[in-house]
Amino acid sequence: MSNKVFEILQPGMLTTVQDLGRLGYQRLGVPAAGAMDQFAIKMGNRLLSNNDNDAALEATFMGPSIKAISDTIIAITGGDLSPTLNGKILPMWESISLKEGDTISFEGPRAGIRTYICIAGGIDVPLIMESRSTYLRSNIGGYLGRSLQQGDILSSSTPNKEVVKGRKVSTYIVPSYGGDVTLRVVLGPQDSEFTEDGINTFLTSKYVVTSQMDRMGIRLEGTEITHREKADIISDGIMFGSIQIPGNGQPIIMMADRQTTGGYTKIATIISIDIPKISQAQPGDKIQFDKVTVENAQNLLKEFEETIQNAIIDPSIQTDSFGFIPPSIPDKDPLEQLVVDEGVIVADHMGKRYIITQKDGIYHIPINKRGKLKNFDITSSGTSYQVEI
Amino acid sequence: MVNTVDKDIRWLPAGDRGLVVEFGNVIDPDINRRVHNLAQSIIESDLIGISYIVPTYRSLLVEYNPMNQNFDSLVNALKTLLNGLKEGKTIAPKLVEIPVIYGGEYGPDIDFVCKSSKLSIDQVIDIHSSANYLVYMLGFTPGFPYLGGMNERIATPRLKTPRTSIPAGSVGIAEKQTGVYPIESPGGWQLIGYTPVNLFDLAREKSVLLEPGNYVRFVPVEESMGKKIRTEVTEGTYEVKTSHFTP
Numbered sequence: 001m002s003n004k005v006f007e008i009l010q011p012g013m014l015t016t017v018q019d020l021g022r023l024g025y026q027r028l029g030v031p032a033a034g035a036m037d038q039f040a041i042k043m044g045n046r047l048l049s050n051n052d053n054d055a056a057l058e059a060t061f062m063g064p065s066i067k068a069i070s071d072t073i074i075a076i077t078g079g080d081l082s083p084t085l086n087g088k089i090l091p092m093w094e095s096i097s098l099k100e101g102d103t104i105s106f107e108g109p110r111a112g113i114r115t116y117i118c119i120a121g122g123i124d125v126p127l128i129m130e131s132r133s134t135y136l137r138s139n140i141g142g143y144l145g146r147s148l149q150q151g152d153i154l155s156s157s158t159p160n161k162e163v164v165k166g167r168k169v170s171t172y173i174v175p176s177y178g179g180d181v182t183l184r185v186v187l188g189p190q191d192s193e194f195t196e197d198g199i200n201t202f203l204t205s206k207y208v209v210t211s212q213m214d215r216m217g218i219r220l221e222g223t224e225i226t227h228r229e230k231a232d233i234i235s236d237g238i239m240f241g242s243i244q245i246p247g248n249g250q251p252i253i254m255m256a257d258r259q260t261t262g263g264y265t266k267i268a269t270i271i272s273i274d275i276p277k278i279s280q281a282q283p284g285d286k287i288q289f290d291k292v293t294v295e296n297a298q299n300l301l302k303e304f305e306e307t308i309q310n311a312i313i314d315p316s317i318q319t320d321s322f323g324f325i326p327p328s329i330p331d332k333d334p335l336e337q338l339v340v341d342e343g344v345i346v347a348d349h350m351g352k353r354y355i356i357t358q359k360d361g362i363y364h365i366p367i368n369k370r371g372k373l374k375n376f377d378i379t380s381s382g383t384s385y386q387v388e389i
Numbered sequence: 390m391v392n393t394v395d396k397d398i399r400w401l402p403a404g405d406r407g408l409v410v411e412f413g414n415v416i417d418p419d420i421n422r423r424v425h426n427l428a429q430s431i432i433e434s435d436l437i438g439i440s441y442i443v444p445t446y447r448s449l450l451v452e453y454n455p456m457n458q459n460f461d462s463l464v465n466a467l468k469t470l471l472n473g474l475k476e477g478k479t480i481a482p483k484l485v486e487i488p489v490i491y492g493g494e495y496g497p498d499i500d501f502v503c504k505s506s507k508l509s510i511d512q513v514i515d516i517h518s519s520a521n522y523l524v525y526m527l528g529f530t531p532g533f534p535y536l537g538g539m540n541e542r543i544a545t546p547r548l549k550t551p552r553t554s555i556p557a558g559s560v561g562i563a564e565k566q567t568g569v570y571p572i573e574s575p576g577g578w579q580l581i582g583y584t585p586v587n588l589f590d591l592a593r594e595k596s597v598l599l600e601p602g603n604y605v606r607f608v609p610v611e612e613s614m615g616k617k618i619r620t621e622v623t624e625g626t627y628e629v630k631t632s633h634f635t636p
Contacts, residue, residue, distance in 0.1 A: 023440050023441050023452075024440070024441045025441070025531075025596075025597075026441045026442070026443045026452075027428065027441070027442050027443055027444055027527065027600075027601055028527050028531065028532060028596075028597035028600070028601075029526075029527030029528045029529065029530065029531050029532055029533050029597070030531040030532075030596075030597070031531070032441075128591060129596060137530075138530060138531055138572055138574075140531065140591070185404075186402050186403075186404050186405060187402075188401050188402045188403065188409075189401035189402065189403050189407075189409040189411075190401075234414065234415070234416055234445075234446045234447055235445055235446060235526070235528065235535075236409065236411075236443075236445040236446070236447075236448045236450060237403075237407075237409065237443030237445055237448070237449075237450025238443075238450075239403045239404055239406070239407045239450070239452065241404055242403065242404075259528060259529065260443050260527070260528050261443060261445050261526060261528035261529075262528075266403070268404075269402070269403050269404030269405075269407060270404065271404060271405045272404070272405055272406055272455075294402045294404075294405055294459075294460045295459070295460070297404070297405035297455075298405050298455040298459055298460070300405075301405055301455050301456075302455070302456065305456065
């Protein structure tokens with residue numbers, strides 16, 4: 001069932017309907033399109049008990065102004081474009097209930113440039129080749145194949161029954177966008193077409209994001225990367241995050257609306273979990289590339305996927321000012337819930353098992369944060385705990 | 390299993406979710422055939438964790454989900470598929486007939502092609518429509534075929550200034566290549582004709598008419614016949630002629 005939910009009062013700079021992309025038709029020359037920041041749209045959908053691949057609005061730089069024409073629940077994730085609800089600051093990375101007549105607006109970019117307005121049930125537009133994503137260059141998919149305009153009316157599909165307001169994404173998982181970033185890359189597939197100097201330059205120089213950037217690609221500027229002989233290859237397939245180096249030696253990062261094939265040498269590919277960082281970059285930001293192996297990148301991805309499995313916090317759970325979940329039910333001694341399992345202490349919490357170590361009478365729970373371990377100390381006397389950073 | 394897969398294949402990483410299987414470094418129908426055979430056997434296989442594939446002139450890009458496959462497990466799985474292909478499983482490619490109205494308002498650049506090749510209009514049409522073109526790959530826009538096999542006598546340089554808008558169905562020549570614009574788009578190819586058939590049609594169950602590895606034959610039709618076909622295409626009653634073909 002479909003329900004009219006949004007009226008577009010002002011479309012903003014570029015607002016389109018996107019999901020995770022039109023995958024599977026690339027052999028026929030159909031670009032994938034889809035959300036530029038796939039992490040943000042995924043978390044927005046999870047806040048609303050949607051499927052990861054449900055469609056949302058992707059707003060760019062200057063966000064839209066939208067009137068709710070029925071009651072619903074939304075979540076805004078991704079870059080911070082200063083969202084407001086009826087003129088008051090609207091919290092991001094949280095499910096929020098909207099009443100008919102409410103207005104969402106954006107006051108301008110604060111960190112990052114692309115925001116996702118996710119809605120319970122997902123934006124309902126026709127599935128074209130199994131996707132709701134808008135591919136603007138060929139007017140395929142999304143809302144009539146185009147970006148949103150004033151007066152457009154959008155519908156949502158039937159929400160999941162479990163959807164509630166006040167659900168949050170753990171603070172420790174919310175990315176801080178903007179500024180200079182390091183992008184981890186796997187070299188190849190055409191790294192052998194570059195001189196040793198060329199590869200070194202690529203891995204040690206800083207590159208600046210230029211204003212030539214859109215959903216298709218982002219041009220960078222910096223020290224010239226030298227090819228062995230030529231910059232052209234017999235055209236082959238392009239990935240989300242492929243880094244092309246044309247004859248001028250300046251990198252072009254291929255993004256969501258990339259063509260399926262291209263004839264420039266590709267020196268490296270950005271690893272999946274780092275692509276959102278470049279999706280949110282703006283002109284002037286400096287980029288540094290850092291080499292990792294395929295195996296390394298795949299392990300990082302697996303760890304990251306595991307971490308975000310537990311990153312949605314239900315409203316019934318109290319968090320502290322850091323956004324962390326206390327490791328126990330507040331009115332009980334946290335150690336009551338600890339069990340000794342084959343010599344190590346294990347705590348079951350929120351369906352996840354934590355291995356706890358004891359040092360100087362303090363219990364340490366290692367929490368995985370983007371591949372780094374952080375220790376949280378629990379005193380045995382009560383519910384208070386300190387964060388050791 | 391004994392590994393009988395050729396040593397000349399390169400297995401190249403494209404990030405943490407991409408694998409490029411490179412069969413060579415030239416544009417060649419035999420190498421391209423190997424790309425399409427592997428592509429087809431992946432489609433027919435029950436391999437898990439494959440998001441999409443992009444067959445191109447001489448390589449195949451496979452995007453996979455690292456939660457289901459890692460680089461080595463995928464390479465091994467594809468080697469097994471290639472070994473299977475060596476054991477004699479070949480697929481006869483499809484030949485697709487594309488009717489074309491040549492010249493006049495439908496092919497505004499045909500006079501330029503004649504001048505440049507020093508051939509008459511009839512000769513240009515005859516040469517262009519008497520070859521079976523291999524669809525090496527699709528790209529540029531949805532459904533745009535990169536065709537190989539054009540007679541070099543009608544090779545013509547691109548327009549000096551590309552057109553900002555070329556109607557869908559336009560048949561063109563650029564250097565030694567020929568192709569058809571599936572959707573309205575900008576472009577710099579010399580336009581010699583128009584096909585009333587939709588190469589890309591979202592209303593059709595199979596939106597993209599040509600598949601990589603197909604062969605194409607252009608069949609000249611008179612304007613009146615072309616218009617009749619166009620009506621049938623619009624009404625959804627036109628059936629494109631196809632047959633199997635041994636190159």
